[in-house]
Amino acid sequence: MKQTISFLVVIFFSLTSAHAVKVELKDSHEVYKEFLMLSDFFGGIDPAKDQDILEAPNKGESKHYAHDWVRQLAENFGLSWAPSHYKGITLSRHDGLSTKVNAQDVVREYLTQHHPEKISGGIDVSIEASSQYLLLKGATEPKLTNFSWMGDQKFLVTFDVGGHEKKIKGCLSTMVLIPVLNKQLEVGSIIEKEDLEFKDFPSNKVTKNMIQDEKELIGKTLRRKSAKVGDMLSVHDIISPIIIKRGDLVTMKVETPTVVISTRGKAQGNAAIGQSVQVMNLESKRLIEGVVKDSQTIIIPVVGH
Structure with missing residues (x-):
């Protein structure tokens, strides 16, 4: 059986090169393996240099990796990752009973391979939440069987989901950095700078009530228990103390x-x-x-x- 990999031991064998590899932090997502790899955290990792780095969360559980931890990870492996705002990532371990695949991830990977110019410069895939996840039995991966543009940055994609055809509409959207909670806070808590990090959201999902400036959150009191880690906060979620x-x-x-x-x-x-x-x-x-x-x-x- 594969032995538990110590993060400190892995650092000793970290990637080295004359020039740091430029990478981007991935969006929070679900993983299926017992061990996490560099590519679970970053996009742009050379497959030949990808490797296991630490144990994944227990099945059915999630773990959030905060900005400072991710930054240290990038430094230890000689990766160039320098966001202008605090950003972290949450990785969820699949429960082993069913498969829930994020269609956005599949479409993003397809576009990265076939139309990389379409998702550069802060542009990313946006799919309605009601259609965002594909559910399968077992560990079978969904197959993207057809992709077509519908004009105005909109697309229609067809998946083979366990032998059944599923069509999903989506679009490309400019991404906006929004401050979000990086830990669960109790109602009545005063929000401090260290409680926040930044996360990308499609601009078409950011309404006028969503708070985009962290200065509007710091020092405010959380008034709703529905405010979750990684979600956008609205003016209705907070009050001045x-x-x-x-x-x-x-x-x-x-x-x-x-x-x-x-x-x-x-x-x-x-x-x-x-x-x-x-x-x-x-x-x-x-x-x-x-x-x-x-x-x-x-x-x-x-x-x-």
Whole structure:
């Protein structure tokens, strides 16, 4: 039986060459073998130099390999991989009972071999989620029997799936780097920079509510448990953290270009920075609405300013 391969031992036998081999990190996908190879992580690996590097996850389980781990892997094997954003990869081990093949991977491999000019420069294959996976019994691979262009970067592909014909429509789409969670967070967690990495998504799948700038996520509170590792996050998945709570004593400020007036008040509700909240003036007992500036200050708007 093949012995477990130690990652440290493999590093000793890593690929060496005068010029680093340029590679691209693959999308997250499913694997079927007991051991992971370089080609499971990177596209552009010379088949003659491909090799096992570590044990795969247990059957039916997944493991996420974060950006820093992947970068170290590339360095150890003399590979040139230098993304401008944090990116990782999740590899899932097939359960051994059924076969679920990503049609996008099959079409991408076909185009790489037959039409490489079509998927260069940030262009990739996009297939609707409802048709994306091909299910087979056993470990039989689906066969791509026909590929035809339908114009405007759209295509129709025919698969032989266990003796049955299946036609799938798709298109080529510009890929957009989107910040995603690299670990599962609990609802109420504050999102930090190290909780994020970047992942490519087809531009036609990125809606106006999806967050494309990591600055809009860092420091925000996760509000939905449905937010999953590797999925795009929408403006509905997060809220600004509450920094003023009902009953907090705060400073109420009225600011104009020439005058600043301050007094003490008591917050009548919970609010985050930039949100409105009612506050009671401790001297007059009047309720006034203001905007939260920080954890101790509420700005009272001045009519006409």
